[in-house]
Amino acid sequence: MRHTLAIALCAGLLAGCAGPQSPDGTWINQPIVEAAREGGPLREALLAYGPVLEWRLDAQRGLASYSNGFEAPEGRLGMSEDGQLTVDYPGNYQERLRLHGERLTQEASAYGPEQQFARPAHAAEPGAPLGSSFEWALYQAYLGGEWSIREGVGQGGLVLFHPDGRLEGLPGAERYALCLAGDCASMAGEHDSLWLQLGERGAPWLFQRDGDRLRIFQALNRAAPDEVPEYSPGRQAWLLQRD
Incomplete structure:
Protein backbone atom coordinates (compact mmCIF):
# COMPACT_ATOMS: atom_id res chain seq x y z
CA MET A 1 0.00 0.00 0.00
CA ARG A 2 2.78 2.40 0.93
CA HIS A 3 4.64 1.52 -2.27
CA THR A 4 1.52 2.24 -4.34
CA LEU A 5 1.03 5.59 -2.60
CA ALA A 6 4.65 6.58 -3.26
CA ILE A 7 4.25 5.82 -6.96
CA ALA A 8 1.06 7.87 -7.07
CA LEU A 9 2.84 10.81 -5.47
CA CYS A 10 5.69 10.51 -7.94
CA ALA A 11 3.24 10.48 -10.82
CA GLY A 12 1.66 13.63 -9.45
CA LEU A 13 5.06 15.30 -9.29
CA LEU A 14 5.83 14.52 -12.90
CA ALA A 15 2.41 15.75 -13.93
CA GLY A 16 3.58 19.20 -12.91
CA CYS A 17 2.32 19.59 -9.35
CA ALA A 18 3.06 23.04 -7.97
CA GLY A 19 5.09 23.39 -4.81
CA PRO A 20 8.65 23.46 -3.51
CA GLN A 21 9.34 19.88 -4.62
CA SER A 22 8.54 20.46 -8.30
CA PRO A 23 11.61 19.79 -10.46
CA ASP A 24 10.45 22.12 -13.22
CA GLY A 25 12.68 24.96 -14.32
CA THR A 26 16.37 25.78 -14.45
CA TRP A 27 19.13 24.46 -12.19
CA ILE A 28 22.71 25.74 -12.28
CA ASN A 29 25.98 24.24 -11.06
CA GLN A 30 26.38 26.48 -8.02
CA PRO A 31 29.62 24.84 -6.74
CA ILE A 32 31.42 26.00 -9.91
CA VAL A 33 30.14 29.53 -9.31
CA GLU A 34 31.27 29.51 -5.67
CA ALA A 35 34.69 28.08 -6.52
CA ALA A 36 35.14 30.73 -9.22
CA ARG A 37 34.17 33.43 -6.72
CA GLU A 38 37.40 32.68 -4.84
CA GLY A 39 39.33 34.23 -7.72
CA GLY A 40 41.51 31.37 -8.88
CA PRO A 41 41.87 29.77 -12.32
CA LEU A 42 38.48 29.26 -13.94
CA ARG A 43 39.59 26.04 -15.59
CA GLU A 44 40.25 24.46 -12.18
CA ALA A 45 36.74 25.27 -10.93
CA LEU A 46 35.19 23.78 -14.07
CA LEU A 47 37.25 20.60 -13.82
CA ALA A 48 36.61 20.17 -10.10
CA TYR A 49 32.82 20.57 -10.11
CA GLY A 50 31.67 20.10 -13.74
CA PRO A 51 31.26 19.21 -16.51
CA VAL A 52 27.49 19.89 -16.55
CA LEU A 53 26.76 23.60 -16.12
CA GLU A 54 22.97 23.77 -16.21
CA TRP A 55 19.86 21.58 -16.29
CA ARG A 56 16.44 22.56 -17.61
CA LEU A 57 13.57 20.28 -16.58
CA ASP A 58 10.01 20.27 -17.91
CA ALA A 59 7.92 17.63 -16.13
CA GLN A 60 4.73 18.67 -17.91
CA ARG A 61 6.20 17.67 -21.27
CA GLY A 62 8.47 14.95 -19.90
CA LEU A 63 11.61 16.63 -21.24
CA ALA A 64 15.03 17.43 -19.78
CA SER A 65 18.17 18.96 -21.25
CA TYR A 66 21.54 20.01 -19.94
CA SER A 67 24.40 22.21 -21.09
CA ASN A 68 28.08 21.44 -20.64
CA GLY A 69 29.20 24.54 -22.49
CA PHE A 70 29.29 23.11 -26.02
CA GLU A 71 26.32 20.79 -26.40
CA ALA A 72 22.75 20.61 -25.08
CA PRO A 73 21.28 17.11 -25.55
CA GLU A 74 17.57 16.62 -24.79
CA GLY A 75 16.21 13.49 -23.12
CA ARG A 76 12.98 12.05 -21.74
CA LEU A 77 12.29 12.94 -18.11
CA GLY A 78 10.70 10.23 -15.99
CA MET A 79 10.82 8.76 -12.52
CA SER A 80 11.99 5.38 -11.28
CA GLU A 81 10.13 3.21 -8.77
CA ASP A 82 12.48 4.33 -6.00
CA GLY A 83 11.41 7.95 -6.54
CA GLN A 84 14.44 9.23 -8.43
CA LEU A 85 14.23 11.37 -11.53
CA THR A 86 15.61 9.74 -14.65
CA VAL A 87 16.62 11.25 -17.97
CA ASP A 88 16.83 8.78 -20.85
CA TYR A 89 18.72 9.40 -24.08
CA PRO A 90 19.01 7.38 -27.29
CA GLY A 91 21.54 4.59 -27.13
CA ASN A 92 20.49 3.30 -23.69
CA TYR A 93 22.15 6.22 -21.91
CA GLN A 94 20.55 7.46 -18.69
CA GLU A 95 21.21 10.12 -16.06
CA ARG A 96 19.70 9.92 -12.58
CA LEU A 97 18.77 13.00 -10.57
CA ARG A 98 17.70 13.46 -6.96
CA LEU A 99 15.62 16.39 -5.74
CA HIS A 100 16.17 17.73 -2.20
CA GLY A 101 14.05 20.86 -1.82
CA GLU A 102 16.05 23.62 -3.51
CA ARG A 103 18.94 21.34 -4.42
CA LEU A 104 19.29 18.93 -7.33
CA THR A 105 21.93 16.19 -7.39
CA GLN A 106 23.12 14.48 -10.54
CA GLU A 107 24.32 11.04 -9.52
CA ALA A 108 27.76 9.79 -10.48
CA SER A 109 27.80 7.60 -13.58
CA ALA A 110 30.17 6.25 -16.19
CA TYR A 111 29.91 9.64 -17.91
CA GLY A 112 30.78 11.92 -15.00
CA PRO A 113 31.02 12.46 -11.22
CA GLU A 114 28.25 13.47 -8.81
CA GLN A 115 27.33 17.13 -9.33
CA GLN A 116 25.21 19.61 -7.38
CA PHE A 117 22.75 22.19 -8.73
CA ALA A 118 20.64 25.00 -7.28
CA ARG A 119 17.99 27.41 -8.46
CA PRO A 120 19.56 30.51 -10.06
CA ALA A 121 19.12 33.85 -8.33
CA HIS A 122 18.72 35.39 -11.79
CA ALA A 123 16.82 33.36 -14.37
CA ALA A 124 17.53 33.97 -18.05
CA GLU A 125 14.87 35.53 -20.25
CA PRO A 126 12.40 33.12 -21.91
CA GLY A 127 13.90 31.74 -25.11
CA ALA A 128 17.51 32.33 -24.00
CA PRO A 129 19.96 29.54 -24.92
CA LEU A 130 20.40 26.76 -22.39
CA GLY A 131 23.28 27.70 -20.08
CA SER A 132 22.45 31.41 -20.01
CA SER A 133 21.41 31.40 -16.34
CA PHE A 134 24.65 29.70 -15.34
CA GLU A 135 26.71 32.14 -17.39
CA TRP A 136 25.02 35.11 -15.73
CA ALA A 137 25.78 33.76 -12.25
CA LEU A 138 29.37 32.85 -13.17
CA TYR A 139 30.15 36.14 -14.87
CA GLN A 140 28.78 38.10 -11.92
CA ALA A 141 30.69 36.02 -9.35
CA TYR A 142 33.97 35.81 -11.26
CA LEU A 143 34.27 39.23 -12.85
CA GLY A 144 31.72 41.40 -11.07
Whole structure:
Protein backbone atom coordinates (compact mmCIF):
# COMPACT_ATOMS: atom_id res chain seq x y z
CA MET A 1 0.00 0.00 0.00
CA ARG A 2 2.78 2.40 0.93
CA HIS A 3 4.64 1.52 -2.27
CA THR A 4 1.52 2.24 -4.34
CA LEU A 5 1.03 5.59 -2.60
CA ALA A 6 4.65 6.58 -3.26
CA ILE A 7 4.25 5.82 -6.96
CA ALA A 8 1.06 7.87 -7.07
CA LEU A 9 2.84 10.81 -5.47
CA CYS A 10 5.69 10.51 -7.94
CA ALA A 11 3.24 10.48 -10.82
CA GLY A 12 1.66 13.63 -9.45
CA LEU A 13 5.06 15.30 -9.29
CA LEU A 14 5.83 14.52 -12.90
CA ALA A 15 2.41 15.75 -13.93
CA GLY A 16 3.58 19.20 -12.91
CA CYS A 17 2.32 19.59 -9.35
CA ALA A 18 3.06 23.04 -7.97
CA GLY A 19 5.09 23.39 -4.81
CA PRO A 20 8.65 23.46 -3.51
CA GLN A 21 9.34 19.88 -4.62
CA SER A 22 8.54 20.46 -8.30
CA PRO A 23 11.61 19.79 -10.46
CA ASP A 24 10.45 22.12 -13.22
CA GLY A 25 12.68 24.96 -14.32
CA THR A 26 16.37 25.78 -14.45
CA TRP A 27 19.13 24.46 -12.19
CA ILE A 28 22.71 25.74 -12.28
CA ASN A 29 25.98 24.24 -11.06
CA GLN A 30 26.38 26.48 -8.02
CA PRO A 31 29.62 24.84 -6.74
CA ILE A 32 31.42 26.00 -9.91
CA VAL A 33 30.14 29.53 -9.31
CA GLU A 34 31.27 29.51 -5.67
CA ALA A 35 34.69 28.08 -6.52
CA ALA A 36 35.14 30.73 -9.22
CA ARG A 37 34.17 33.43 -6.72
CA GLU A 38 37.40 32.68 -4.84
CA GLY A 39 39.33 34.23 -7.72
CA GLY A 40 41.51 31.37 -8.88
CA PRO A 41 41.87 29.77 -12.32
CA LEU A 42 38.48 29.26 -13.94
CA ARG A 43 39.59 26.04 -15.59
CA GLU A 44 40.25 24.46 -12.18
CA ALA A 45 36.74 25.27 -10.93
CA LEU A 46 35.19 23.78 -14.07
CA LEU A 47 37.25 20.60 -13.82
CA ALA A 48 36.61 20.17 -10.10
CA TYR A 49 32.82 20.57 -10.11
CA GLY A 50 31.67 20.10 -13.74
CA PRO A 51 31.26 19.21 -16.51
CA VAL A 52 27.49 19.89 -16.55
CA LEU A 53 26.76 23.60 -16.12
CA GLU A 54 22.97 23.77 -16.21
CA TRP A 55 19.86 21.58 -16.29
CA ARG A 56 16.44 22.56 -17.61
CA LEU A 57 13.57 20.28 -16.58
CA ASP A 58 10.01 20.27 -17.91
CA ALA A 59 7.92 17.63 -16.13
CA GLN A 60 4.73 18.67 -17.91
CA ARG A 61 6.20 17.67 -21.27
CA GLY A 62 8.47 14.95 -19.90
CA LEU A 63 11.61 16.63 -21.24
CA ALA A 64 15.03 17.43 -19.78
CA SER A 65 18.17 18.96 -21.25
CA TYR A 66 21.54 20.01 -19.94
CA SER A 67 24.40 22.21 -21.09
CA ASN A 68 28.08 21.44 -20.64
CA GLY A 69 29.20 24.54 -22.49
CA PHE A 70 29.29 23.11 -26.02
CA GLU A 71 26.32 20.79 -26.40
CA ALA A 72 22.75 20.61 -25.08
CA PRO A 73 21.28 17.11 -25.55
CA GLU A 74 17.57 16.62 -24.79
CA GLY A 75 16.21 13.49 -23.12
CA ARG A 76 12.98 12.05 -21.74
CA LEU A 77 12.29 12.94 -18.11
CA GLY A 78 10.70 10.23 -15.99
CA MET A 79 10.82 8.76 -12.52
CA SER A 80 11.99 5.38 -11.28
CA GLU A 81 10.13 3.21 -8.77
CA ASP A 82 12.48 4.33 -6.00
CA GLY A 83 11.41 7.95 -6.54
CA GLN A 84 14.44 9.23 -8.43
CA LEU A 85 14.23 11.37 -11.53
CA THR A 86 15.61 9.74 -14.65
CA VAL A 87 16.62 11.25 -17.97
CA ASP A 88 16.83 8.78 -20.85
CA TYR A 89 18.72 9.40 -24.08
CA PRO A 90 19.01 7.38 -27.29
CA GLY A 91 21.54 4.59 -27.13
CA ASN A 92 20.49 3.30 -23.69
CA TYR A 93 22.15 6.22 -21.91
CA GLN A 94 20.55 7.46 -18.69
CA GLU A 95 21.21 10.12 -16.06
CA ARG A 96 19.70 9.92 -12.58
CA LEU A 97 18.77 13.00 -10.57
CA ARG A 98 17.70 13.46 -6.96
CA LEU A 99 15.62 16.39 -5.74
CA HIS A 100 16.17 17.73 -2.20
CA GLY A 101 14.05 20.86 -1.82
CA GLU A 102 16.05 23.62 -3.51
CA ARG A 103 18.94 21.34 -4.42
CA LEU A 104 19.29 18.93 -7.33
CA THR A 105 21.93 16.19 -7.39
CA GLN A 106 23.12 14.48 -10.54
CA GLU A 107 24.32 11.04 -9.52
CA ALA A 108 27.76 9.79 -10.48
CA SER A 109 27.80 7.60 -13.58
CA ALA A 110 30.17 6.25 -16.19
CA TYR A 111 29.91 9.64 -17.91
CA GLY A 112 30.78 11.92 -15.00
CA PRO A 113 31.02 12.46 -11.22
CA GLU A 114 28.25 13.47 -8.81
CA GLN A 115 27.33 17.13 -9.33
CA GLN A 116 25.21 19.61 -7.38
CA PHE A 117 22.75 22.19 -8.73
CA ALA A 118 20.64 25.00 -7.28
CA ARG A 119 17.99 27.41 -8.46
CA PRO A 120 19.56 30.51 -10.06
CA ALA A 121 19.12 33.85 -8.33
CA HIS A 122 18.72 35.39 -11.79
CA ALA A 123 16.82 33.36 -14.37
CA ALA A 124 17.53 33.97 -18.05
CA GLU A 125 14.87 35.53 -20.25
CA PRO A 126 12.40 33.12 -21.91
CA GLY A 127 13.90 31.74 -25.11
CA ALA A 128 17.51 32.33 -24.00
CA PRO A 129 19.96 29.54 -24.92
CA LEU A 130 20.40 26.76 -22.39
CA GLY A 131 23.28 27.70 -20.08
CA SER A 132 22.45 31.41 -20.01
CA SER A 133 21.41 31.40 -16.34
CA PHE A 134 24.65 29.70 -15.34
CA GLU A 135 26.71 32.14 -17.39
CA TRP A 136 25.02 35.11 -15.73
CA ALA A 137 25.78 33.76 -12.25
CA LEU A 138 29.37 32.85 -13.17
CA TYR A 139 30.15 36.14 -14.87
CA GLN A 140 28.78 38.10 -11.92
CA ALA A 141 30.69 36.02 -9.35
CA TYR A 142 33.97 35.81 -11.26
CA LEU A 143 34.27 39.23 -12.85
CA GLY A 144 31.72 41.40 -11.07
CA GLY A 145 32.75 44.62 -9.39
CA GLU A 146 34.96 47.50 -10.45
CA TRP A 147 38.34 46.81 -12.04
CA SER A 148 41.00 49.46 -12.66
CA ILE A 149 43.58 49.24 -15.43
CA ARG A 150 46.97 49.18 -13.70
CA GLU A 151 48.99 48.39 -16.82
CA GLY A 152 48.17 48.58 -20.53
CA VAL A 153 46.20 50.82 -22.86
CA GLY A 154 43.75 52.93 -20.88
CA GLN A 155 45.86 52.82 -17.70
CA GLY A 156 43.98 54.35 -14.79
CA GLY A 157 40.57 53.69 -16.33
CA LEU A 158 37.67 51.76 -14.85
CA VAL A 159 36.52 48.43 -16.35
CA LEU A 160 33.13 46.81 -15.78
CA PHE A 161 32.33 43.24 -16.83
CA HIS A 162 28.53 42.99 -16.89
CA PRO A 163 26.92 39.56 -16.34
CA ASP A 164 25.10 39.78 -19.69
CA GLY A 165 28.42 39.92 -21.57
CA ARG A 166 28.64 43.68 -22.00
CA LEU A 167 32.02 45.24 -21.31
CA GLU A 168 32.78 48.85 -20.40
CA GLY A 169 36.11 50.61 -20.13
CA LEU A 170 38.46 48.14 -21.80
CA PRO A 171 39.84 49.82 -24.93
CA GLY A 172 38.90 48.03 -28.15
CA ALA A 173 36.19 45.80 -26.69
CA GLU A 174 32.49 46.15 -25.91
CA ARG A 175 31.55 42.52 -25.28
CA TYR A 176 33.25 39.49 -23.75
CA ALA A 177 32.63 35.77 -23.24
CA LEU A 178 34.48 33.36 -20.97
CA CYS A 179 35.52 30.07 -22.53
CA LEU A 180 33.86 27.25 -20.60
CA ALA A 181 34.28 24.17 -22.82
CA GLY A 182 34.53 22.93 -26.37
CA ASP A 183 36.95 24.02 -29.09
CA CYS A 184 38.00 27.24 -27.37
CA ALA A 185 39.05 25.27 -24.29
CA SER A 186 40.97 22.63 -26.24
CA MET A 187 42.77 25.31 -28.28
CA ALA A 188 43.84 27.12 -25.09
CA GLY A 189 45.23 23.96 -23.48
CA GLU A 190 45.97 24.52 -19.79
CA HIS A 191 45.22 28.25 -20.00
CA ASP A 192 42.00 30.15 -19.37
CA SER A 193 40.66 32.08 -22.34
CA LEU A 194 38.02 34.65 -23.18
CA TRP A 195 36.65 36.29 -26.31
CA LEU A 196 36.76 40.07 -26.69
CA GLN A 197 34.63 41.72 -29.36
CA LEU A 198 34.07 45.16 -30.81
CA GLY A 199 31.26 45.42 -33.34
CA GLU A 200 31.50 42.45 -35.69
CA ARG A 201 35.17 41.78 -34.99
CA GLY A 202 36.53 39.69 -32.16
CA ALA A 203 39.48 37.56 -31.13
CA PRO A 204 40.51 35.09 -28.41
CA TRP A 205 42.71 36.22 -25.52
CA LEU A 206 44.28 34.26 -22.67
CA PHE A 207 44.02 35.37 -19.08
CA GLN A 208 45.37 34.59 -15.63
CA ARG A 209 43.35 35.28 -12.50
CA ASP A 210 44.97 35.53 -9.07
CA GLY A 211 42.60 36.90 -6.47
CA ASP A 212 41.84 40.51 -7.31
CA ARG A 213 44.39 40.68 -10.12
CA LEU A 214 43.52 39.79 -13.70
CA ARG A 215 46.19 39.59 -16.41
CA ILE A 216 45.07 39.45 -20.05
CA PHE A 217 47.54 38.21 -22.68
CA GLN A 218 47.61 38.10 -26.43
CA ALA A 219 46.86 34.59 -27.71
CA LEU A 220 49.73 33.36 -29.87
CA ASN A 221 48.88 30.53 -32.25
CA ARG A 222 51.69 27.95 -32.26
CA ALA A 223 49.99 25.70 -34.83
CA ALA A 224 50.66 25.60 -38.56
CA PRO A 225 48.17 27.38 -40.85
CA ASP A 226 46.52 24.07 -41.82
CA GLU A 227 46.29 22.81 -38.22
CA VAL A 228 43.80 23.43 -35.41
CA PRO A 229 44.91 26.57 -33.51
CA GLU A 230 46.99 26.00 -30.39
CA TYR A 231 47.24 29.11 -28.25
CA SER A 232 49.83 30.11 -25.68
CA PRO A 233 50.28 33.40 -23.78
CA GLY A 234 52.00 36.20 -25.67
CA ARG A 235 52.58 39.79 -24.60
CA GLN A 236 50.59 40.98 -21.60
CA ALA A 237 48.04 43.50 -22.83
CA TRP A 238 46.45 44.51 -19.52
CA LEU A 239 46.79 44.10 -15.80
CA LEU A 240 43.50 44.76 -14.05
CA GLN A 241 43.01 45.19 -10.29
CA ARG A 242 39.64 44.80 -8.61
CA ASP A 243 39.05 47.50 -6.02
